[in-house]
Amino acid sequence: MRILVIGGVAGGASAAARARRVNATAEITMLEKGPYVSFANCGLPYHLGGEIAKRSSLLVTTAELFWNRFRIAVKVGYEVTEIDRAGSVVRGIDHTSGKTFEVPYDRLILSTGSEPISPAFMSPACVNVRHLWTLTDMDAILAEMQEKSSDGSTAVRNAVVVGGGFVGLEVVEQLVHVGIKVTLVERNPQVLKPLDWHFARIIEKDMAAHGVEMHLGADIVGLKRDGDRATGVELADGTVLDTDLVIVGAGVRPRTSLAAKAGLSIGKTGGVVVDQYTRTDDPNIYAVGDMIEYMHGVLNEPMRIPLAGPANRAGRIAGAHAAAGHSEPMGPVLGTSIVRVFGLTAACTGLNEATLDARSIQHHSVIIQAGHHAGYFPGAQSMQLKLVYSPIDGKILGAQGVGGDGVDKRIDVIATAMHFAGTVYQLAQLDLAYAPPYGSAKDPVHMAAFAAINDLDEYPTVVPPDYDLAEYQVVDVRSAKEQAALPLVGAVAIGIDELAERWTELDPSRSTITVCHSGKRAHVAACWLKGHGFETVRNLTGGMAMRSVIQS
């Protein structure tokens, strides 16, 4: 049995190694068109800023190790240009020798990945305008950063990062760490599109506090050039951002031309179509990683989700199925993602409201603020957690978290519940580990689920943080001190602990919205008013903590 793997990054190397473990005697070959078997592409930004000190740390494996340990023959610099399905052979060019090659297979595993999109301004190329996609890209950027000016100072003082996605923000953070003035340009009106805009806004404000200049909703129309160097980035509004370095993270597209040329089906979202064992429509050809479509856990339809986790899991499945003829099936993918930006963590799973709106899928959401562990234990860090769910059955559709420590844990817990198509009712009943240094008896996950259940059961419902309060009787139940620090104009101020005494001052016939800092006391107030005959009472979810973020 000859197993041939094309492409080493993420899924490919996993597939080859797993194939060997389940089949000790198969002939396994891996062809990689780049110069490295595999490397830690998620680590590239961190070497730019020196947080990962050694470049060699990024080289997670070598051709030598693959041969010695797994008897997998790895050929780097081998670019496959054709899959001859009838002949069960691939053909291509060995870039080292310049010669063509032909390799036969019984089972073929494609892991050609994705490639960064190059916006029009990248052509013609400038030496200081780069993607950060490969080790070669990283080396070129580092070379720029290590250049010295004639006066001996660092030549790169200003950098423009194009694209405020996950990797873009990692790059921003790392460049700031080494003292570079960074300007971020993003086409969308917000960073981190998988988050809803009000959560993204928390990150944007924090980035601004770290000295990052941001141009959101901004299109780049061209570069100011000096020979083969860019000296500025020109925006559609006429702004010119002077710069010494431009790093472009404007999204990726799947590398599917080889598969398409071989007649394999490409799905609606542009990835190769595979079944639950990662088989293409040719039963002898598998495909994994950024080039394929995964079954989305919420939408239950195929989608491209270019992330390392699913790629690795798909690789394992392809390797086993190709080499042994059977394997566990691939699970649904939720697009669970996370990024550290300075002192904050932003993470999400499933779908956000913007996406659900665009698809006309009914949803509700709540936002809570909570400490990552018991408030009475020192060092609790605050997080905002948003839960998005179906108003029909309470099924969890997505979650977003922004804050300090412990955001990762809560998103992973919710992603796990979503794997099982869990509801907010089930989320409220999870038996999570509690001791003061780690959590609370009512974990932030529980608090979010409780808030969602209150909303669904109309105990009472919520309004979003940016809701127009103009026509409502707004009751601000924060303390006088909180109200003074962050005023809410037009609200009736009745501290929560006075409400039971003073609620008769309010008009029960008016539609009422209760507000506090996080939404928790406002919930108590809303329940009280509703229970005392107020016709329509709702609670501003996320409270002033969220409203103040998005209003400023």
Next chain:
Amino acid sequence: MRILVIGGVAGGASAAARARRVNATAEITMLEKGPYVSFANCGLPYHLGGEIAKRSSLLVTTAELFWNRFRIAVKVGYEVTEIDRAGSVVRGIDHTSGKTFEVPYDRLILSTGSEPISPAFMSPACVNVRHLWTLTDMDAILAEMQEKSSDGSTAVRNAVVVGGGFVGLEVVEQLVHVGIKVTLVERNPQVLKPLDWHFARIIEKDMAAHGVEMHLGADIVGLKRDGDRATGVELADGTVLDTDLVIVGAGVRPRTSLAAKAGLSIGKTGGVVVDQYTRTDDPNIYAVGDMIEYMHGVLNEPMRIPLAGPANRAGRIAGAHAAAGHSEPMGPVLGTSIVRVFGLTAACTGLNEATLDARSIQHHSVIIQAGHHAGYFPGAQSMQLKLVYSPIDGKILGAQGVGGDGVDKRIDVIATAMHFAGTVYQLAQLDLAYAPPYGSAKDPVHMAAFAAINDLDEYPTVVPPDYDLAEYQVVDVRSAKEQAALPLVGAVAIGIDELAERWTELDPSRSTITVCHSGKRAHVAACWLKGHGFETVRNLTGGMAMRSVIQS
């Protein structure tokens, strides 16, 4: 509608507050026999050591706040001695006035909690031999710790902690922090009984390294006394531990006498029997918290699980159901627990192997070692993660983790999967958040699941870390350096990267066990040998990392 809550700690206060939220006009009263409405009992150890600096931080709420915010009348010092179900009234003594009282109810919620067990040696009482169960206990212990000797030094130089459970170890840690020499006495042969002994051993070794003297499997037969003070603790083997202070955490028992006297059913495990809405067999009486039996998520039978998390959730359900007539049902409880001991975290969920063995429930287990985030990113902390599962269908039965950062996250993720009766196959497919500072593309949870799947699918199976290797052909695939640092006597040493060359030196007819540091390379080796005709090959799960812990 009159709702009466008896007992404020954990479940009781939650129940009362939720009752108010769902029913704004009910008359809600809470009777608490102690002097405080509610307090953070999980925080008590941390105030002893000063980590929670202010005593007031532990007072999570007050009677005044309950009245002002919720219009809940709280009466402290009110001990209920009788429930008159026919008359729908409770009777008791107000310890402040010394008078008896009678309070009527329509719905009664019992939250009488549990009480610490007092071993025989505690009678007659000594002033320096204490439980740590209430604020009063804590104050008394602190008073002892603040005593000075005649020379002005601290009087408490040596302390004996009795009981190596979760709270016991928190107390040990905090006393060591303030410079006290601590000796731990535990009746069982290990600390932390919910962990299997080899995981407990990791904690024991670390405690010893922090100067804690341990007497495990040791019975206390009496105290050496000087008037009303203990000066020593006498063990059954004749050892006398000189001491200035004894803190006893020898387990708890439910406070059910009031419920039992009223004729409410008590279950086999000693807790009050309740349905999924926390109703006792009297439909007007609910019970929550440490005094009841919960439905155990793995055993699917009622069990006492005296933990704050389930108590709070049960309280919410009781409050809603009592006040509104309906609520979400209580979910299964898994006994998920966690403790910080010096620099380590120990956590578990579900059942351990010892418990499953005692109940003759079939199970398998694997142990992995992994970093809490990507190895190429600086600061990865190591953890051991154990997964226990059914060999029949791969259903997860339990998990244990010991290590640095991130153990809490992995146990919570597994507990979440267990809520949904998940299998190791599903665990392997979870879509968890990955970026280098937070995890790995293959998370420790995935790695544990992969190892379990390999075991179930015989790719190949594993043997436990303490397995007797004497009769086997043992192949040690670690590097020469690792082998020199931690020898494995009697093993054939063939480094993993030489095995494909040298495996023919081994005898394929002998039963073979492969060994490496964590079990990962040994798995690769075992696959290779099995695939090359070796009849019986197994992998030492947990590798030398676990074996060295439990052999020393």
